[in-house]
Amino acid sequence: MNQYKRSLKVVVLTALAAASLQACVPALLGGAMIGGGLVAIDRRTAGIQIEDETIELRASARVRELGTKGQISITSYNRLVLITGEVQTAADKTAVEKAVLTVDNVRSVVNDLTLAFNSGIGARAGDAVLTAKVKASLVEAKDLQANAFKVVAERGVIYLLGRVTEREAARGIEVARAVPGVEKVVRVFEILTEAEITSMGRRTGAGAAAAAGAASAPK
Numbered sequence: 001m002n003q004y005k006r007s008l009k010v011v012v013l014t015a016l017a018a019a020s021l022q023a024c025v026p027a028l029l030g031g032a033m034i035g036g037g038l039v040a041i042d043r044r045t046a047g048i049q050i051e052d053e054t055i056e057l058r059a060s061a062r063v064r065e066l067g068t069k070g071q072i073s074i075t076s077y078n079r080l081v082l083i084t085g086e087v088q089t090a091a092d093k094t095a096v097e098k099a100v101l102t103v104d105n106v107r108s109v110v111n112d113l114t115l116a117f118n119s120g121i122g123a124r125a126g127d128a129v130l131t132a133k134v135k136a137s138l139v140e141a142k143d144l145q146a147n148a149f150k151v152v153a154e155r156g157v158i159y160l161l162g163r164v165t166e167r168e169a170a171r172g173i174e175v176a177r178a179v180p181g182v183e184k185v186v187r188v189f190e191i192l193t194e195a196e197i198t199s200m201g202r203r204t205g206a207g208a209a210a211a212a213g214a215a216s217a218p219k
Helices: 002-021 046-066 090-101 121-140 166-177 194-216
Strands: 031-034 037-040 070-077 080-087 108-111 149-154 157-164 184-191
Touching (some): 046 090, 070 149, 070 157, 080 184, 090 108, 121 157, 121 166, 157 166
Parallel strands (some): 080 108, 157 184
Antiparallel strands (some): 070 080
16 A cells, blocks of 8 residues: 555656646657657547647637636547636636637537636646546556546546547546545546457557558668
8 A cells, every 4th residue: 555655646746747847848658759749649540639739729729819717728639629617607608619619620519617716726736636646546447548548637526538438438437536536527538349449459559560660661
């Protein structure tokens, strides 16, 4: 148990450090360099991962243009956009969703904005720690592929995104709920069959082998 606590603490501290430095130094753990940029290894294609990053940037810019008095977070996963945070009126909530829907390549939107005043620095820091703890717990769960999940925390609520099977979805929710401090877990999954996951793994393996062969070829 003491060993687990120590390892969990290390993961939490590492996650927090990475979050504070991600703007200037890419973390290589769990990622691969493609075309000079860092692309995380998960169940999205490299192209979709880059597209998700672009969607988040463009959607955030359009929300800022609204001049809404709120604290809004945009998370895109496989072109499904989750909107979390706080706004003060229902009209603001609707306006934010409409702005996000105008961004190219957005497939669908889950608008879970809360009508409230902005949360404080302490609450946001607590959410960052909670996110790290849930990620660490997913890594500790040996029957899950942790990098298939995207974790977002807002006011003690954990949102789980990803392309997973029903079994993985249920297990991921169980793991997240067991983390102290988690008040609620919201699933924002794209459900795949076991056959689709297996097929995806074969394609990924073939692509990795081809990339390795190209890298080792004489110049």
